Amino acid sequence: MDFESFVLTASTASLDREFGPADAVEFRMDRTESPLDALNAYDGNLPIIATDRVTSEGGESPAGPDRQKRLIAAARNPSVGAIDVELDRAEACEDVLAAAQATDTRVIVSAHDFEGTPGPEAMVERLARAASIGDVGKFAVTATDREDTLDLLVATRAATVRGHRVATMAMGEPGRHTRVVAPLYGSKIGYAPPDGAPATAPGQYGLARLAELIDALDEPPVHNE
Numbered sequence: 592m593d594f595e596s597f598v599l600t601a602s603t604a605s606l607d608r609e610f611g612p613a614d615a616v617e618f619r620m621d622r623t624e625s626p627l628d629a630l631n632a633y634d635g636n637l638p639i640i641a642t643d644r645v646t647s648e649g650g651e652s653p654a655g656p657d658r659q660k661r662l663i664a665a666a667r668n669p670s671v672g673a674i675d676v677e678l679d680r681a682e683a684c685e686d687v688l689a690a691a692q693a694t695d696t697r698v699i700v701s702a703h704d705f706e707g708t709p710g711p712e713a714m715v716e717r718l719a720r721a722a723s724i725g726d727v728g729k730f731a732v733t734a735t736d737r738e739d740t741l742d743l744l745v746a747t748r749a750a751t752v753r754g755h756r757v758a759t760m761a762m763g764e765p766g767r768h769t770r771v772v773a774p775l776y777g778s779k780i781g782y783a784p785p786d787g788a789p790a791t792a793p794g795q796y797g798l799a800r801l802a803e804l805i806d807a808l809d810e811p812p813v814h815n816e
């Protein structure tokens with residue numbers, strides 16, 4: 592996985608599903624029992640992004656050595672193309688980052704704001720910091736109005752133009768269209784639950800729908816006479 596172009600990612604706690612049009616699968620290890628057994632049993636073709644989201648960032652795994660051990664084991668699993676490490680935990684997860692480097696596993700360094708959307712400069716700064724630690728810097732914010740969504744797109748474009756590889760999305764209802772258009776401004780990953788699975792963040796479209804909406808933007812224009 593190189594994240595050079597947009598990666599449509601099925602986000603799920605169960606690897607035992609159909610992933611339709613997805614390019615990759617985000618396995619939410621924090622949302623399932625025995626995630627390492629499930630990873631070992633996986634025999635699908637799509638590369639896995641292993642996420643063991645910490646409670647302080649909206650996940651279900653407490654921070655600490657057990658989580659780090661799971662992430663290291665995930666990084667060493669041949670089906671795993673990338674692991675996700677939170678920006679705020681990156682320093683504490685030095686060993687996880689080293690395991691990823693040793694196994695040539697990509698790292699997505701992520702940040703989440705469940706309260707709101709910072710200003711564009713602050714978002715670019717956060718994305719740049721995340722992208723300087725990992726292969727992709729990701730920021731999921733909560734938009735409450737159109738200004739927030741515009742700010743997110745401006746920050747996505749600005750960070751991309753400055754040479755950072757980023758993934759952005761606005762959680763919640765007012766910002767959900769950013770999941771469709773952010774790729775046009777440089778966002779390299781979109782997350783959506785596969786059909787029948789619960790959402791992994793507020794405001795997500797289902798996987799098939801998100802794929803359709805993104806593809807529709809590429810439809811050839813109607814010709815003039």
Ligand SMILES: O=C1C[C@@](O)(C(=O)O)C[C@@H](O)[C@@H]1O
Binds near residue numbers: 701729761783795
């Ligand atoms: O960080 C992200 C992005 C996300 O929160 C979203 O808004 O789509 C969904 C999460 O599963 C993923 O780890």
